[in-house]
Amino acid sequence: MLALDAALVARLQQRKQCNLYRQRTIAYGCPKPSIEIGGKTFLSFASNDYLGLASHPQVIAAARRGLDKYAVGSGAAHLLGGYSHAHAALEEELAEFLGFERALLFSTGYMANLGVITALCGRGDYLFVDRLSHASIMDGACYCGAHFKRYRHCDMSALNAVLNAVPGKARHRLIVSDALFSMDGDVAPLSELAAIARRQQCWLMIDDAHGMGILGDHGRGSLNHCGVLPQQDVQVLVGTFGKAFGTFGAFVAGSKNLIEALIQFARPYIYTTASPAMLAEATRASLAILRGAEGEERRAHLQNLIRVFRGGAVQLGLPIAGEPLTPIQTLVIGEVLRARQVAERLQEHGIKVALALPPTVPSGTARLRITLTANHNVAQIYYLLERLAACLC
Ligand SMILES: Cc1ncc(COP(=O)(O)O)c(C=O)c1O
Numbered sequence: 206m207l208a209l210d211a212a213l214v215a216r217l218q219q220r221k222q223c224n225l226y227r228q229r230t231i232a233y234g235c236p237k238p239s240i241e242i243g244g245k246t247f248l249s250f251a252s253n254d255y256l257g258l259a260s261h262p263q264v265i266a267a268a269r270r271g272l273d274k275y276a277v278g279s280g281a282a283h284l285l286g287g288y289s290h291a292h293a294a295l296e297e298e299l300a301e302f303l304g305f306e307r308a309l310l311f312s313t314g315y316m317a318n319l320g321v322i323t324a325l326c327g328r329g330d331y332l333f334v335d336r337l338s339h340a341s342i343m344d345g346a347c348y349c350g351a352h353f354k355r356y357r358h359c360d361m362s363a364l365n366a367v368l369n370a371v372p373g374k375a376r377h378r379l380i381v382s383d384a385l386f387s388m389d390g391d392v393a394p395l396s397e398l399a400a401i402a403r404r405q406q407c408w409l410m411i412d413d414a415h416g417m418g419i420l421g422d423h424g425r426g427s428l429n430h431c432g433v434l435p436q437q438d439v440q441v442l443v444g445t446f447g448k449a450f451g452t453f454g455a456f457v458a459g460s461k462n463l464i465e466a467l468i469q470f471a472r473p474y475i476y477t478t479a480s481p482a483m484l485a486e487a488t489r490a491s492l493a494i495l496r497g498a499e500g501e502e503r504r505a506h507l508q509n510l511i512r513v514f515r516g517g518a519v520q521l522g523l524p525i526a527g528e529p530l531t532p533i534q535t536l537v538i539g540e541v542l543r544a545r546q547v548a549e550r551l552q553e554h555g556i557k558v559a560l561a562l563p564p565t566v567p568s569g570t571a572r573l574r575i576t577l578t579a580n581h582n583v584a585q586i587y588y589l590l591e592r593l594a595a596c597l598c
Pocket of ligand 1: 313314387412445
């Protein structure tokens, strides 16, 4: 065996021993919400396609039109000819929808977070990050070279304490948080965060990957839901298209100067091929649906499913966490082995949920991550509740 393989085998073995070994399953067809895996059909509660737009005929038709017009690949980086009219139009529509001066597309949310943080902060600067923020925020914070302080999840007195402990002469100070936490389903106290950022003269960056399209008027997201002002209260907003938009990619919204600075300095923006223009066309169609009457109907249906699920879970005494308004509903089980057993039992009953294990979540808090979408119906929620009650006892 090669030396490299031998070293890796030891690490892989260790991961297996801790029951933390990750494995992929091959899915066939689109989750609507049934999904075929290994010749069996499962009812899936593991998708972030919250509004069911990934399979919407108008979104698919827009992608096809984009494919005919622009071909498959964009052919180059944004700054070297890969930037098309479809990209520019989507950026303008997003900025107008969200109330920011400008928006900039990134290939993924991971790259957007990495790109913004490393472009804005460096040696001598300070970053303050909610402890349960997404891995891409943590990675950006580690790579950028700034002093990196984590504060207790959603705890504003903890944030104030770390801010007060930092020398006043720090160059730049950036607070970063998820808006709707991906593994817990709770919403950050955005108006308190904005007030602290104002008082302490920090910049505020919010990642609304999971709230965008779901919360706020016309799906404008968590900022609108919490009554905080774009640009004035929150200087940097990150959103992704792989969740409620049902497509793929991400964006950053902010002032004209922020976007110009990212075009100059954000390496994950500069040094990568532009995402396909046909995806931008599909996302434009998603945005039009999401902000219109059909988006309202889909959100209302989803909220009803969330109410049914939470009402039932409380009645059954299930260990439910998260918030009543969001499609991410988590059942914290605790030990990894037990969480795996429950997920496997659910699978035997034809239900697929996501398992969130350390290091994605803190150790001792292995959980079932259940996501509800507008593609589900009430009968399916009752079936899920019934099976959860059976598998958890
Ligand atoms: C809060 C948050 N930010 C960023 C990302 C990364 O987005 P993408 O999947 O587009 O890379 C995710 C993805 O799961 C997320 O949950």
